[in-house]
Amino acid sequence: MTAPPVTRSGNIYDLGYRRYEGPRLGRAHAIRSLVSHSFRTTFGIGRSGRAKIAPVTFGAMALLPAVLIVGVLAIVARLGIDDDIGEIGLVGFSSYFGAISAIIALFCAAQAPELFGRDQRHGVLPLYFARALRRSDYALARLAGFCLALLVLLLLPMTILFLGRVLLSTDVAVGFTRNLPSLPPVLAQALTIAGLLGGMSMAISAYTPRRAYATAGIIALFVLPGIVSSIIIELGSGTIGNLLVLLSPSSVIDGTNGLFFGLDPESGLFFFDLPHWTFLVSAVALVVVFVILIVRRFARIAT
């Protein structure tokens, strides 16, 4: 029984454990941190190079049309072909979201499982739920971060488009006043898409830790209901078809686009005959359902 030496010179690196006496900012801070972490993770910020490939690719694809359009506008402006470039068809705000909606859906399919799926796959949930926040806080913060990322992804090309159209006008002030009325519908439609596609893809990925299932499910739910409803309408059953249209996220997005931008329902863009406001109602209802599904999932999930 030899007693250990009483004094030992400490290791220079071992500063030991220190108490934390500083502030604890509590639940609101935790939620904010989780929202911002989800936002960054969605774009692959602070993650490995491999995790950045998908968001950067799809993000670039969503931006590309806007950059090209502005490029064309610049050529047109230089050649002085038309001083009223706002009227050229291909540069419309109203058609941009429709053009990139498939890319946005792919972005969702690739990135939503990175949040909910990853946390479930690697068993991270107990670490969150053992901290000072509620399960619903976790679920809603992750959802909010993802939808915010979508919103940025949607508004970035529109900002490029807007700036291009204004700055390349022969009279910048006139260009500004001419393009300004387009901003509210752009914002409204971006919010709708972010909420609807964000809610849809996060709801699906909340229910499976398997990445492949979630990705396939998101793409299927984006594509299939629209196809099914159009087939049913073709077959002549308008009521069921219309009902399905209102449950199809891609069709609902088209519908609210028409509503916000004041497009003519008879313009041939729409194969279904429903008033535009029904799509907004449907969008709100779908978002509510998705949020409930997500919160329920994490209220019940075993940790």
Next chain:
Amino acid sequence: MSLIATDGLTKRYPGGVTALDGLTVEIEPGIVGLVGSNGAGKSTLLKILLGLLDSTSGSATVFDKDVRTHGIEIRELVGYMPEHDCLPPDMSATDVVSHLALISGLPRTAARERTAEVLRHVGLYEERYRAIGGYSTGMKQRVKLAQALVHDPRLLLLDEPTNGLDPAGRDEMLELIRRTGHEFGIAVIVASHLLGEIERVCDHLVAIEGGRLLRSAPLGSFTERTGTLAVEVEDGRDALAARLVARGLRVAIDGSAVLVDLVDEAPFDIVRDLVVELDVPLVRMEQRRHRLEDLFRDAPAGVPVVVNPADAPEEVAP
């Protein structure tokens, strides 16, 4: 005022499995070992204390607050190290721990500083910037401990912290737990099915089996009854045993080893003196790991039986 108190705590899982069955126990601050075989209800108890699970009936308090109504206040000051893997493999230890520090309510700069300190405390240095996917089990366990400590909790709940570690890794983890508990005054609950391991760091043991409390007592009262020193010699075993008995020790024979009942530390010196005196070739001396079953006996039947090596046949010690 107790750290943790449960009263008739019961948890039945859907499907009829009863994990906790009317558990009533009070736990005071210190390093407390929560022992029980697999399925005894250790993890379930920890999860109920954290509010990760709801109890079926009964009540539980932590810091004198009800776990069902004050979960957030409790969890703000509790650190939890889960039993299973819980770290995203593509993130670095620094990123994971500082992120979780933010979620625990620490401001950004404090989170960064605490992360560096706490990772150093658990012994992770340059590797903390690498992705966790490439870590050994021992390093992962350290990260799990670090994330439980980063917000400087008052209470640490560790679920099988030595799981999957090699003997050296176990020793290091136990030493970390001992230091964290004793030197920094953080109350620690260590759940484990290996009594021989956690008795090395605990000062109080709570033994549960089948969701019921078997025993809650200071560590000393457990080891008094079950401690055994095995002295393995090449020959001269019987002579040694006889002399040990003559010195008033309780002794049993197990193969080439003489088992000495350890009531206090005196037998160590006696064995040393006798080995020198008799000049027996000593192979090894080891303190036998206590087995969990020893706890389940109420009477001191677990102590080695006194034998007279002269006339008794070899007797297998418990």
